[in-house]
Amino acid sequence: xxxxxxxxxxxxxxxxxxxxxxxxxxxxxxxxxxxxxxxxxxxxxxxxxxxxxxxxxxxxxxxxxxxxxxxxxxxxxxxxxxxxxxxxxxxxxxxxxxxxxxxxxxxxxxxxxxxxxxxxxxxxxxxxxxxxxxxxxxxxxxxxxxxxxxxxxxxxxxxxxxxxxxxxxxxxxxxxxxxxxxxxxxxxxxxxxxxxxxxxxxxxxxxxxxxxxxxxxxxxxxxxxxxxxxxxxxxxxxxxxxxxxxxxxxxxxxx
Amino acid sequence: xxxxxxxxxxxxxxxxxxxxxxxxxxxxxxxxxxxxxxxxxxxxxxxxxxxxxxxxxxxxxxxxxxxxxxxxxxxxxxxxxxxxxxxxxxxxxxxxxxxxxxxxxxxxxxxxxxxxxxxxxxxxxxxxxxxxxxxxxxxxxxxxxxxxxxxxxxxxxxxxxxxxxxxxxxxxxxxxxxxxxxxxxxxxxxxxxxxxxxxxxxxxxxxxxxxxxxxxxxxxxxxxxxxxxxxxxxxxxxxxxxxxxxxxxxxxxxx
Ligand SMILES: NC(=O)c1ccc[n+]([C@@H]2O[C@H](COP(=O)([O-])OP(=O)(O)OC[C@H]3O[C@@H](n4cnc5c(N)ncnc54)[C@H](OP(=O)(O)O)[C@@H]3O)[C@@H](O)[C@H]2O)c1
Ligand SMILES: NC(=O)c1ccc[n+]([C@@H]2O[C@H](COP(=O)([O-])OP(=O)(O)OC[C@H]3O[C@@H](n4cnc5c(N)ncnc54)[C@H](OP(=O)(O)O)[C@@H]3O)[C@@H](O)[C@H]2O)c1
Numbered sequence: 001x002x003x004x005x006x007x008x009x010x011x012x013x014x015x016x017x018x019x020x021x022x023x024x025x026x027x028x029x030x031x032x033x034x035x036x037x038x039x040x041x042x043x044x045x046x047x048x049x050x051x052x053x054x055x056x057x058x059x060x061x062x063x064x065x066x067x068x069x070x071x072x073x074x075x076x077x078x079x080x081x082x083x084x085x086x087x088x089x090x091x092x093x094x095x096x097x098x099x100x101x102x103x104x105x106x107x108x109x110x111x112x113x114x115x116x117x118x119x120x121x122x123x124x125x126x127x128x129x130x131x132x133x134x135x136x137x138x139x140x141x142x143x144x145x146x147x148x149x150x151x152x153x154x155x156x157x158x159x160x161x162x163x164x165x166x167x168x169x170x171x172x173x174x175x176x177x178x179x180x181x182x183x184x185x186x187x188x189x190x191x192x193x194x195x196x197x198x199x200x201x202x203x204x205x206x207x208x209x210x211x212x213x214x215x216x217x218x219x220x221x222x223x224x225x226x227x228x229x230x231x232x233x234x235x236x237x238x239x240x241x242x243x244x245x246x247x248x249x250x251x252x253x254x255x
Numbered sequence: 256x257x258x259x260x261x262x263x264x265x266x267x268x269x270x271x272x273x274x275x276x277x278x279x280x281x282x283x284x285x286x287x288x289x290x291x292x293x294x295x296x297x298x299x300x301x302x303x304x305x306x307x308x309x310x311x312x313x314x315x316x317x318x319x320x321x322x323x324x325x326x327x328x329x330x331x332x333x334x335x336x337x338x339x340x341x342x343x344x345x346x347x348x349x350x351x352x353x354x355x356x357x358x359x360x361x362x363x364x365x366x367x368x369x370x371x372x373x374x375x376x377x378x379x380x381x382x383x384x385x386x387x388x389x390x391x392x393x394x395x396x397x398x399x400x401x402x403x404x405x406x407x408x409x410x411x412x413x414x415x416x417x418x419x420x421x422x423x424x425x426x427x428x429x430x431x432x433x434x435x436x437x438x439x440x441x442x443x444x445x446x447x448x449x450x451x452x453x454x455x456x457x458x459x460x461x462x463x464x465x466x467x468x469x470x471x472x473x474x475x476x477x478x479x480x481x482x483x484x485x486x487x488x489x490x491x492x493x494x495x496x497x498x499x500x501x502x503x504x505x506x507x508x509x510x
Contacts, residue, residue, distance in 0.1 A: 067477070090477050108445050110452055110467060115460075121448040147445075155441040161481045162432035166446050167453045168468035169497040170425045175462035175504055177417040186410040190363050190402075191421050192458055193376040197365055198422045199454035203447055205370075207430035212365060213423035222322070222345050226416045234500055241496055242424040245489055249430060 002140055005030045005055060007073065008064035009038035011111040012087050016064060019119045019144040021045060026143045030056045052076055060085065060140060062105065063096075071095040083133050089160025092153060093127050103128040103137055106156055107146070110167050119144040125151045125159060176235055183231075208249065215246035257395055260285045260310060262328065263319035264293035266366040267342050271319060274374045274399040276300060281398045285311045307331055315340065315395060317360065318351075326350040338388050344415025347408060348382050358383040358392055361411055362401070365422055375400040380411050431490055438486075463504065470501035 004020055006013050006028055013031070020026045028046055033039050036050040049055070061077070063070055063086045070086045077084065080099035089106050096102040104127040111117060124141040126148055128134045134150065141148040151159065174195060178188045201210045214222040223243060230236045259275055261268050261283055268286070275281045283301055288294050291305040304310070316332070318325055318341045325341045332339065335354035344361050351357040359382040366372060379396040381403055383389045389405065396403040406414065429450060433443045456465045469477040478498060485491045 067474075090480060109449055110456070112456075112467075115456065121452065123445045123448060125445065149442065149445055151441065155436075155439050157480070157484060158435055158439040159441050159445060161484055162436045162441075162443075162446055163449055164468055164470075164481065165428045165435070165494075166432040166450050168466065168470060168501065169493075170428050170450075170453055171457070171462050171466050172470075172497050172501050172504070173420045173425050173428070174457050175466070176500070177421040178462050180413055180420070181417045184410050184413040186406060186414050186417075187404065188417075190378045190380065190404055190414060191417055193378060194364055194418055195421050195425075195454050195457065197376065198425055199450050201365070201370065202426070202429050202450065207426050207433050211423065211426050211430070212367075213419055215419075215423060215427075219322075225345060225412070226419065229412060229416055234496075234503065238424075238496055238500060239420075241489075241493055242427055245431070245493060246423065246427050248489065249427070 002026045002060065002136065002143070003029050003058040004140070005032065005058040005061045006064060007032045007061065009033035009035075010064065010066075011113050012107065013062075013064035014113050015111050015117050015119075016062060016087075016107075016144075017042065017046075020140070023143040023145075026140055029058055053078055055079070057082075059083065059136065061100075062087065067091050071097075074100060083136065085137065089125075089163065090157060093129055101128075101130055101133050103133050104156065105137060105141065106151075106160070108159060108163060119146045123147045123149060125149050125156050127151055127153060127156055173238075176238065179232075180230070180235065211246060211250065213246075215243040216250050218247060257281045257315065257391065257398070258284050258313040259395070260287065260313040260316045261319060262287045262316065264288040264290075265319065265321075266368050267362065268317075268319035269368050270366050270372050270374075271317060271342075271362075272297065272301075275395070278398040278400075281395055284313055308333055310334070312337075314338065314391065317342065322346050326352070329355060338391065340392065344380075344418065345412055348384055356383075356385055356388050358388050359411065360392060360396065361406075361415070363414060363418060373400070375402070378402045378404060380404050380406045380414060382406055382408060382411055428493075431493065434487075435485070435490065466501060466505065468501075470498040471505050471507070473502060473507035 006017055020028050030047045031039050031042055032049050039048040061084045067088050070091050074097040084096055084100035085103040085105050087105055093102050093104050106125040107122045109122040124146040126137045138148050177191055181188045261272055275283050285302045286294050286297055287304050294303040316339045322343050325346050329352040339355040340358040340360050342360055348357050348359050361380040362377045364377040379401040381392045393403050432446055436443045
């Protein structure tokens with residue numbers, strides 16, 4: 001049985017708590033948050049605390065706190081030589097205080113407290129400073145059903161950057177789709193099946209092969225029609241830049 | 256029984272043929288293509304022709320041909336006063352020759368010949384010049400299980416434009432994710448569950464509510480780290496522009 005203490009009560013901590021608490025091979029023995037109120041809903045299931053001096057001994061301490069809080073929280077931990085990991089895609093593993101055995105468990109997904117998440121859809125990227133800690137972190141990730149991948153710092157950072165492109169930026173394109181349809185009294189809802197299909201398609205086909213549309217075809221008539229419809233200058237700039245990017249990828253002429 | 260002749264043998268024609276051929280209330284009585292070879296795989300199921308003068312009498316003629324071919328093909332049809340529709344998101348209904356009853360059946364999806372498509376996931380946007388033709392087109396769309404929506408020309412064009420944002424441009428962001436992970440020897444496959452989840456999330460939550468990440472949080476440290484990792488100037492420009500766009504939407508400061 002792997003014993004775990006979770007620090008933090010946000011999106012990631014909440015989902016990790018549920019998954020680790022349900023798993024057979026792991027046991028969450030305590031949850032910490034600086035504001036104890038955020039832990040109230042767990043208190044019947046696990047020991048909770050807002051006092052670092054009350055932390056129990058465990059195999060793994062997971063710091064699922066804001067990026068900026070990771071370094072200082074790791075310094076404040078009143079013990080050493082135990083395995084302490086954070087869950088961030090962009091923070092260095094060396095930001096953790098060197099008095100600990102150090103690692104990262106980066107769950108490559110988007111979590112919101114309210115939205116259910118099955119960890120079999122959450123690849124966990126594992127990084128450790130000392131090689132010996134790796135098997136334990138892998139066992140923990142496997143226990144909740146996650147695919148795992150050992151990555152180095154550069155790979156983790158680039159995965160986080162890529163996640164910004166495929167999640168945050170993609171979501172902003174959905175938002176622009178929402179804005180421009182509503183401005184003409186058309187329904188954004190009509191686009192939802194297309195959005196889902198676009199994401200499903202690249203599960204089997206590379207994004208290169210999946211591309212279609214006026215930019216790829218270098219269909220100037222349609223591109224110019226579209227630029228005329230767009231009223232917002234920022235939307236126009238995004239249209240032009242992504243059209244050029246597609247043409248660049250697919251070797252047709254520049255705009 | 257609604258009788259249909261399909262003109263064209265591309266992505267849309269192929270999927271429409273299968274769906275209409277399987278539906279109980281519709282019957283595809285003939286398929287036309289200027290190159291008859293492309294129709295060879297249908298020839299045991301339906302009458303095929305490459306001669307416009309051999310076209311049979313039908314309730315609806317669907318021109319599922321390239322945007323640029325719609326106007327001239329509609330002129331060449333050797334009859335008048337029958338219902339003729341095209342399937343394009345961006346071509347005007349008035350590009351069809353006015354000797355016909357005219358309409359549009361715009362399927363808001365991305366089709367490839369090889370990828371199966373269930374028409375319940377294909378919203379069909381219907382436009383007609385004369386009101387009387389509308390119920391027949393709606394019945395046809397309903398017969399293959401599609402949700403339908405009556406739209407005007409402006410709405411259809413803006414839906415097509417929005418489809419470019421949420422499908423073509425989104426797919427290009429997936430492509431960039433592919434490029435930057437591969438350049439560091441990280442696996443693009445690790446991003447696939449995130450891509451699917453991002454598309455699933457906005458089935459229930461607005462893109463505005465679904466947004467997360469460094470741009471929305473105005474987390475300058477992470478944004479600058481990311482800009483340093485990006486080597487390709489076009490990727491940098493896209494990162495900056497979409498970050499600014501998110502900040503604009505969510506009211507935080509500009510880059
Ligand atoms: N959300 C995601 O989709 C996602 C995905 C992958 C990785 N991550 C990473 O996971 C970590 C947590 O993200 P999250 O989304 O769960 O964050 P969150 O929901 O904003 O929660 C942040 C947590 O950090 C705590 N905290 C903030 N400042 C602190 C400080 N100075 N000292 C102690 N605790 C502090 C907060 O405590 P209070 O309740 O007291 O404020 C809260 O429990 C981050 O490193 C993030 O990069 C997030
Ligand atoms: N693909 C999609 O995802 C999608 C989605 C919604 C709407 N649409 C619209 O549906 C229509 C068809 O698209 P598609 O993707 O099916 O196209 P496609 O796969 O490229 O097929 C084009 C068809 O048009 C025929 N054609 C081209 N020029 C012609 C001409 N001058 N005279 C007669 N026939 C001609 C081609 O005949 P040959 O075989 O002889 O070349 C072929 O059968 C377009 O209006 C498109 O905007 C497409």
